[in-house]
Amino acid sequence: MQVIFKTSYNQDINILSKTGQYIRVTLLVLAMLTAPLYLDVYYLSELGMLLVYVVAGVGLMILTGFTGQVSFGHAAFLGIGAYCHSILMSMGVPFFVSLPATALFSGLVGMLLGRSASKMHGFYLAVATLAFLIIVETLIGEWTDVTGGYAGFSVPELEIFGFYFVEMWQQYYVDLGVTLFVLWGTANLLRSPSGRAFLAVRDSELSARSLGVNIEWVKIQSFGISAAVTGVAGVLLAHHLLYLSPETFGVLESLKLLLMIVVGGLGSILGAVFGAIFVSLLPVALSILRDVLPDEISQQAGLEPMLFGFIIVIFVVFEPDGISGRWRKLLHFFETFPYYRKASFVRQKSYLKTERMR
């Protein structure tokens, strides 16, 4: 186990602190950068899709994992981002203007929702965001003049400074650049006073307030940033889907995002990454499972949602920290090699936190 010798106070807030982390992150980034060299188009597009979900997961993680506000409606921001960007692009706005404009617009909508949601808590918020999602979906579907309605809206080609990015590897690099920027930005956010305020609000609103945190403003900020990041994910998603329709951004998509961060591990950026990997690999695993199982079971139509459900139940009950928690335990096992004990990560006894008295 590496003991870090601290020589300055700034070391406390370094994004990466251990040598092992530097090595792993560098190797991962290098592997991602060189991916077009050794992956064919199909896997490259899957990898791009994975990156889109990483961004979306980080967006939801900022709100749910770091600020503790559960949102069932984040697919709405995905939709808002995708539609806003496509409409701007089709009006001839260049990509580098359209992307920040979309993030800003999505963020503003998020702040509006946050403004009205900042007084709500717990499941009121969850259901309010769910209602917001259903209303946005209906709005996109009914506002045919602008969005094309249920008939769909075709996304213009990805064009940056007059160059058309039609090859998959070019699009992949755009995805990768945005993803790395979002990951770096989020890690930076978390070590800033605003990010710390988010965590304080999550852990206890009362103690955060007593330390001088303006809770409502923090929630509005968190909603805004989260919505902006998710909107950016929507932009990337639009270029992968090529054709948008309102049903793409429904309740199921929202649940998928929430499933992602719960399975990945609430409260860490790594969790969003693991969650995205999990969600992307799940269909592959299911199709393998279908081949193994006898026909009577594998031909059933409801098999997929059922397995989905069982996986969530198993994760929530047995590994509440998600895959990233498991990963931390694994690292700890190797770092302290012969000394790892069952009690190293024993779960603390947890009690019911009441909502009625806040």
Added chain:
Amino acid sequence: MLPIDDVFRLTLIGISQGCAYGLVALGFVLIYKATEVVNFAHGDFMMFGGFAVLTFSESFGLGFWPSLLCACIAMGAAGFLVDALIMRRIIGQSQASVFILTVAFGFILRSAAGMIWGWNPVSIDTPFDNEVTIANVTIGAERLAIIAATVVLCTALYLFFSRSRLGIAMQASAQNQLAAYYMGIPVRRQVSLVWALAAAIATIAGAFMAPITQLDTNTGFIGIKALAGAIVGGFGSIPGTLLGCLLIGVIEPFADYFFPSIKGVSAYIVMLVVLFIRPEGLIVQTYMKKV
């Protein structure tokens, strides 16, 4: 303008729809009061209960009422087990995990129902398939049956919670688990019993809803609207919940009539408007903690 008969008819439909939402919302509120868990799968419990009634009446040849009773017992046992085996283990985890867990139950129940009873809508034979005419308005008896069921069930629940020993013990453990535990109330069993009660009520709701909207695996989505109604009224108080559900139920047919383009969304718009004005619903149930 609408003719007065249509207004009356839409109101009556609205009230019966509101009662249906109320029946579903009762289960939400009971579980929430006891454990502060919002069971997002409650609508699917209702759907499953409806199918259970169907099974008892068709496969075992029982009449409507005996099969309703059997289904209530079976679903109650299932609800008890869900709490005793799973929900009890995740006390104190973050809300997001608990929400997604109950949503996962919904997924499991929906696919299980689809695998067992098929994906096509079915209907249940109930004693209320004739039509009734009240003051020039003809309405299906099943709609009146829902109103009657809600009234009867609410009275029964009120009596149960205010008069019976078990009901008072349940109230006590819902209000303060620790204090109730010190008084010798088996809190864990009470909580599981509340889950059983909620599942049984969901079964009744499913059986009475089945004649109106045919029963299929997606029937459970009505739970979201019931949740909206319960939130409008202020979650956690049963009268408030019923009030909110009635409000939503009555507004819905009128809104669908006047603004057909937003069909099905009006309930959520009402809920968001109410939440903007009063973030904790019409009847407030939470209090600020004092230090």
